[in-house]
Amino acid sequence: MDKIPHILVADDYHHMRLAVQQVLAEMELQNVHAANTGSMALQVLQSVPITLVIADWNMPGMTGYELLQWCRQDPHYRSVPFVLLTAEASQEFLQQAIQAGVTDYLVKPFTAATLRSRLQRLLVSETAPPRKPSTVKIIATPPAPSPLIGVAATVEEKLARSSVLIVDDVPTNIEVIAGILSDTYAIKVAISGKRALDVAASATPPSIILLDVMMPEMDGYEVCRRLKADPATSHIPVIFLTAKDQADEVVDGLDLGAVDYVTKPANPDILRARIRSHLRLAHALHDLRNQNLTLAENARLREDIERITQHDLKNPLSAISQATGNLLEDASLSDGQRSRLGVIEGAAQHALQVVNLSLTLYKIESGAYHLEAAQIDMARIAHSVTEQMRIQFAWKPVEVTLQAPAVIWAAGDASLCRSVIDNLLKNAIEAAPDDSTVTLDLALADGECRLQIRNQGVVPAAVRATFFNKYVTHGKAGGNGIGTYSARLLTEAQGGRISMETDDAQNSTCLSLFLPLR
Numbered sequence: 001m002d003k004i005p006h007i008l009v010a011d012d013y014h015h016m017r018l019a020v021q022q023v024l025a026e027m028e029l030q031n032v033h034a035a036n037t038g039s040m041a042l043q044v045l046q047s048v049p050i051t052l053v054i055a056d057w058n059m060p061g062m063t064g065y066e067l068l069q070w071c072r073q074d075p076h077y078r079s080v081p082f083v084l085l086t087a088e089a090s091q092e093f094l095q096q097a098i099q100a101g102v103t104d105y106l107v108k109p110f111t112a113a114t115l116r117s118r119l120q121r122l123l124v125s126e127t128a129p130p131r132k133p134s135t136v137k138i139i140a141t142p143p144a145p146s147p148l149i150g151v152a153a154t155v156e157e158k159l160a161r162s163s164v165l166i167v168d169d170v171p172t173n174i175e176v177i178a179g180i181l182s183d184t185y186a187i188k189v190a191i192s193g194k195r196a197l198d199v200a201a202s203a204t205p206p207s208i209i210l211l212d213v214m215m216p217e218m219d220g221y222e223v224c225r226r227l228k229a230d231p232a233t234s235h236i237p238v239i240f241l242t243a244k245d246q247a248d249e250v251v252d253g254l255d256l257g258a259v260d261y262v263t264k265p266a267n268p269d270i271l272r273a274r275i276r277s278h279l280r281l282a283h284a285l286h287d288l289r290n291q292n293l294t295l296a297e298n299a300r301l302r303e304d305i306e307r308i309t310q311h312d313l314k315n316p317l318s319a320i321s322q323a324t325g326n327l328l329e330d331a332s333l334s335d336g337q338r339s340r341l342g343v344i345e346g347a348a349q350h351a352l353q354v355v356n357l358s359l360t361l362y363k364i365e366s367g368a369y370h371l372e373a374a375q376i377d378m379a380r381i382a383h384s385v386t387e388q389m390r391i392q393f394a395w396k397p398v399e400v401t402l403q404a405p406a407v408i409w410a411a412g413d414a415s416l417c418r419s420v421i422d423n424l425l426k427n428a429i430e431a432a433p434d435d436s437t438v439t440l441d442l443a444l445a446d447g448e449c450r451l452q453i454r455n456q457g458v459v460p461a462a463v464r465a466t467f468f469n470k471y472v473t474h475g476k477a478g479g480n481g482i483g484t485y486s487a488r489l490l491t492e493a494q495g496g497r498i499s500m501e502t503d504d505a506q507n508s509t510c511l512s513l514f515l516p517l518r
Contacts (some may be wrong), residue, residue: 005123006031009395010041010064011056011085016108019084020054025110027119038062038078042070045077052122053077059084065100072101081122085110087366103511116415137350158283163188165206166274167196167223168241169215173264177210179242180268181275193218197226200233208279210262213253221256230255235285238277241266253275280439305465313355321348357419364493371493376414378449378515379404385421389429400425404442410515412494417515420490420498421451423483425510444517451513459509460500467500491515 009028011017017034024032033048035041038492039061044050053071055064062132065085072075081103086093097105104118132383168174168252171191178187189204190196200206209227227233232319240261250325251374259278260475262271324345328338363369386402393400428438432455441452459467468488496515502508 004106005029005051006033006046007052007054008033008035008041008048008050008051008175009054010035010038010059010060010067012036013056014087016056019112020115023115024111027116033102038067039063041067042249042422045071045074049363050077051080052119053082054119055082055084057084065096065240068097068100068102083118083122099151100368106234149248159276159279162207162279163204165190165196165199166210167191167193167209167215167220168212170212173212173241175267177271180271184272185275190339195222196223196424197233200227200236201230205233205236207282208237208239208275210239210241210256210275210455213240221253224253227365235282235289237282238280238379239274260331263478279322314352317348317352317355321352353415354419356415357486360416360493361489364489369493371413371495373411373413373494375409375518376412376417377407378417378451379406379408379442381414381418382421382440382451385418385425386440388422389425390428398429398432398439400429400440401437402440402442405441408442408444408449411518412496412515416490420513422488423487424453424513427483428453430509431455431457433457444515447517449515449517453511453513454508458504458507459500464500464502468498487513 008018009020009024009032011020013222014036017036033050034043035044036059038055038059040413041053041055041059042062053067055065055067064086068084070081071082074503082101083104083106084102085106085108086099089106094105101252103122106115106118113127114309119192135464149209162393164181165188166177167190168177174189174191178189181187185207188199190199194217196209196211200209211220211223215223220242224238224240227236227238231366234257238258240250240258240263242253242261243264244248253261259281261272266378327333328341328345333341337460342384358459360369381406382402390400425438425440432438436456437456440455441450441454468484470482470485487497491513496513497516499512501510501512503510
């Protein structure tokens, strides 16, 4: 294969292929081959010397998983990096991919930064020139850690993969300590401080360092000082090996950043126990750092999703709504055509409302929402939502009644109020038994605008205290617990409040919404 990487991007979703290709273009990778089916991807593999495969799991004809299996059975592609993209995040899918020989695995949606970092790592490992033989004596080599995200190794597996760097200017001391540890850990050695710094800063740094204090040219204290000053090596635990046990010298070493010290000659059992203890702590700290990085990545991902929602969804939905609206003005349309276009326009408008609501909720949760309150006619909104619900639930034998004055003003946002009433009334109708009545009562009460929605049936005791909390749901097929939560957030964002009362004796539930008048 030539040295310029040939990359195959296989995905049946056109926009996903374009997104991946854009990331590759930003990385100045030009030899990119696209395929919209697994079968087409197979044809590319058989005609072009591909050096990296990026494939969606679910594709028509031949899935990405099946394409991976084919690659791993073909002698030319047995070791070629293969990245699977999928919307499935289950452990079962992940295990299947691992067993089939996947190199990396990304769950949609992912950020461009995540994809870029994964690809850079894979391409560097594939194109890096062979290293010159090291002068460091390696007694054992740990297995390479899996690059897969989400496959958490056990503590014992992590310990078994650990390596120990022994730094001492006396070869006999190195042989003794290596003899104690070589059956458990991979061993690296250095007979000078300078060499120890080189090994620690290498591509495969040690998991822990046993560092002699007294050495010529550069003593252990200076080595430790430089290790801790370098961000690339500062995380590596250092245990001092010393023939001295004076308190002030021990304190000096710990002040430099060492985690422990062992007095020569080392007791084998104590040495093993201390190394094992500090490796466990180091792995725990490493996992914590990774979790923090994951949280930061998730925050960036959420921002990317907000951007995608705002631009990539709103724009085409607005175009659909605008186009269908223009077509509906055509007087030559038949009633059937007009009806179908009306359905399309309604669906586009509903989707836009959902997008706008999700953006508003995100801003409220993140503290970035600023209300632009206006005087709104709550009676008009309540009438409109009531009529909409009567049509939507025409199949259900439940009567919906509204008691309201001709006009009643409140201070708020009309679209937010519509969403709140829509959510609350929908939940009430769904919970109401057949042949019952759901009532809406809109009125002024104690200087506020009050809307009460009553239905027969009670809220289960298990969720009463958390009724308006996020993800709280009970006995509702397909329920996600977002409706009442969003109603509370949207109400509070307008300076209002919301409450729920359920009466076992009367077998009834009342939801009350209060909004300021100005």
